[in-house]
Amino acid sequence: MIGNESDVGALKRPVRTCIGCREREESSGLLRVVLEDGRIVPDIRRRIPGRGAWIHPRASCGLAATRRRAWARALRQQGTPDSSAVQEYLSTWV
Numbered sequence: 658m659i660g661n662e663s664d665v666g667a668l669k670r671p672v673r674t675c676i677g678c679r680e681r682e683e684s685s686g687l688l689r690v691v692l693e694d695g696r697i698v699p700d701i702r703r704r705i706p707g708r709g710a711w712i713h714p715r716a717s718c719g720l721a722a723t724r725r726r727a728w729a730r731a732l733r734q735q736g737t738p739d740s741s742a743v744q745e746y747l748s749t750w751v
């Protein structure tokens with residue numbers, strides 16, 4: 658469970674915000690996604706350089722991110738980047 662802002666300093670593990678549901682979560686519980694050749698792809702090994710975004714590995718958060726147009730904003734892109742690869746990946750999770 659993630660505490661409130663006042664005890665963030667006590668947490669050693671990095672906390673990120675899911676771009677789908679906007680909940681804060683330890684990065685170990687989130688999937689990193691990056692922009693590669695104009696497409697958003699899951700960075701499963703977390704080794705792809707560049708600007709990344711974080712999302713819960715579940716289909717509902719992927720759909721929420723799309724609905725809120727959060728992909729482009731999170732990755733500093735104009736327009737609507739192709740997130741189909743990530744959606745496909747997320748759809749394998751419940």
Ligand SMILES: [Zn+2]
Pocket residue numbers: 675676677678679680712713718
């Ligand atoms: Zn989420």
